[in-house]
Amino acid sequence: MALRYIGQKAAQQIDEELMSAAGAFSIDQLMELAGLSCAQALAKSFPVKTHARVLVCCGPGNQGGDGLVAARHLHHFSYNPTIYYPKPGGKDLYQRLLKQARNLGIPVVDTEGFPASLEGADVVMDAIFGFSFHPPVRAPFDKVLTALAESSKPILSVDIPSGWGVEEGRQRLTNTQGEEVATIDPEVLISLTAPKEGSRNYTGKHWLGGRFVPDDLAKRYELNLPEYPGVDQVVELPPSGKL
Amino acid sequence: MALRYIGQKAAQQIDEELMSAAGAFSIDQLMELAGLSCAQALAKSFPVKTHARVLVCCGPGNQGGDGLVAARHLHHFSYNPTIYYPKPGGKDLYQRLLKQARNLGIPVVDTEGFPASLEGADVVMDAIFGFSFHPPVRAPFDKVLTALAESSKPILSVDIPSGWGVEEGRQRLTNTQGEEVATIDPEVLISLTAPKEGSRNYTGKHWLGGRFVPDDLAKRYELNLPEYPGVDQVVELPPSGKL
Numbered sequence: 001m002a003l004r005y006i007g008q009k010a011a012q013q014i015d016e017e018l019m020s021a022a023g024a025f026s027i028d029q030l031m032e033l034a035g036l037s038c039a040q041a042l043a044k045s046f047p048v049k050t051h052a053r054v055l056v057c058c059g060p061g062n063q064g065g066d067g068l069v070a071a072r073h074l075h076h077f078s079y080n081p082t083i084y085y086p087k088p089g090g091k092d093l094y095q096r097l098l099k100q101a102r103n104l105g106i107p108v109v110d111t112e113g114f115p116a117s118l119e120g121a122d123v124v125m126d127a128i129f130g131f132s133f134h135p136p137v138r139a140p141f142d143k144v145l146t147a148l149a150e151s152s153k154p155i156l157s158v159d160i161p162s163g164w165g166v167e168e169g170r171q172r173l174t175n176t177q178g179e180e181v182a183t184i185d186p187e188v189l190i191s192l193t194a195p196k197e198g199s200r201n202y203t204g205k206h207w208l209g210g211r212f213v214p215d216d217l218a219k220r221y222e223l224n225l226p227e228y229p230g231v232d233q234v235v236e237l238p239p240s241g242k243l
Numbered sequence: 244m245a246l247r248y249i250g251q252k253a254a255q256q257i258d259e260e261l262m263s264a265a266g267a268f269s270i271d272q273l274m275e276l277a278g279l280s281c282a283q284a285l286a287k288s289f290p291v292k293t294h295a296r297v298l299v300c301c302g303p304g305n306q307g308g309d310g311l312v313a314a315r316h317l318h319h320f321s322y323n324p325t326i327y328y329p330k331p332g333g334k335d336l337y338q339r340l341l342k343q344a345r346n347l348g349i350p351v352v353d354t355e356g357f358p359a360s361l362e363g364a365d366v367v368m369d370a371i372f373g374f375s376f377h378p379p380v381r382a383p384f385d386k387v388l389t390a391l392a393e394s395s396k397p398i399l400s401v402d403i404p405s406g407w408g409v410e411e412g413r414q415r416l417t418n419t420q421g422e423e424v425a426t427i428d429p430e431v432l433i434s435l436t437a438p439k440e441g442s443r444n445y446t447g448k449h450w451l452g453g454r455f456v457p458d459d460l461a462k463r464y465e466l467n468l469p470e471y472p473g474v475d476q477v478v479e480l481p482p483s484g485k486l
Binding site for chain 2: 023029033039040043044073078099211212214230
């Protein structure tokens with residue numbers, strides 16, 4: 001049975017079901033597990049000995065929250081993360097996650113500090129846009145995506161490479177002024193709960209995270225999820241997505 | 244530097260600090276990570292091929308919550324957990340964790356169902372009493388501890404073997420009627436955040452979980468924590484506790 005690639009609507013519905021009264025998960029729980037899986041995927045792709053300096057780029061929404069959690073776990077995995085978080089989300093949860101990271105001494109930089117942080121990084125975690133993204137790309141992320149695309153630093157993207165369509169996949173992008181924004185091509189991708197339509201033709205290293213999806217939910221959405229190994233929170237997918 | 248064994252007061256203070264405004268953790272986050280580490284310790288001690296049937300005994304407090312989380316992760320690790328939860332805590336969190344487990348089809352039994360569940364188990368997770376326990380042992384856990392002690396099933400205890408003094412260690416116990424309660428001797432122990440005074444002379448397999456303790460907190464409490472391997476949430480301690 002082939003793994004299912006889901007669209008934006010199914011991705012939203014799965015999240016809503018998990019956090020509904022019936023699903024009973026809190027966002028704190030799910031974000032903790034999602035962020036932990038992102039950190040594990042990075043650690044399994046880029047060894048700490050060669051890639052200790054990780055620039056974690058966090059967007060304003062839930063995916064930015066996953067990035068904040070991942071940065072904290074990367075610190076505990078002996079990496080030296082730096083967080084770029086130019087548009088902190090208003091939710092109390094994001095503020096707490098940011099504080100947890102600051103309590104570990106993880107540097108948090110703004111757009112002014114971004115270029116030097118990118119220059120000093122061994123690898124970038126892209127937790128900017130998730131499955132709710134719609135173009136055009138809003139500032140400051142237009143310049144950030146172009147800088148990432150033009151950089152030689154390897155990128156691990158969370159859920160869908162930022163700027164790619166969650167269903168359309170790799171696409172040409174513009175900012176709100178109609179200026180071109182470069183498209184990133186991450187070396188590594190970690191899909192959360194199930195891979196998205198837009199990653200169907202992605203050919204890099206591909207992880208799946210979200211070892212919390214209830215069996216009956218996976219069955220109803222016909223996700224055909226692979227088995228995770230051992231006690232890991234991630235499983236590597238074959239490039240084709242065929243299992 | 245030797246690992247520090249902490250007393251009840253330090254254990255309580257560490258928990259309070261983590262969840263204070265300064266520490267910024269929610270109980271949902273910490274319980275998720277603690278329960279995941281318990282599930283990992285069990286999986287690393289009792290392989291699923293020989294010990295798939297796990298009876299997770301949950302007490303009325305936070306340690307019972309850790310057990311509920313662990314049962315859910317054990318299910319995702321391909322174990323067949325059963326939850327014994329005779330005195331569900333009143334907190335909304337416990338109700339949600341129980342619902343998450345029920346949503347996976349994990350059986351939940353009461354005291355009437357306990358003997359058959361113990362009989363059918365390959366291994367027991369003891370998440371009954373944590374570092375706030377004070378004797379005597381209240382019903383129905385007096386009979387439960389005696390049944391566990393008299394059973395030949397291997398036990399993994401969470402934080403401190405239930406009934407042991409968090410500082411005093413292995414001790415003779417009575418129930419509220421002054422009747423003797425048997426003392427359990429778990430094959431495996433997982434200490435959370437730091438080992439407790441009462442486990443100093445524990446000689447079984449000993450794991451440490453809680454890969455979220457901030458460095459400065461560990462330093463202030465002189466915990467001298469060991470390094471965790473790879474992306475695991477647990478690290479095995481030498482029997483003596485010396486590192």
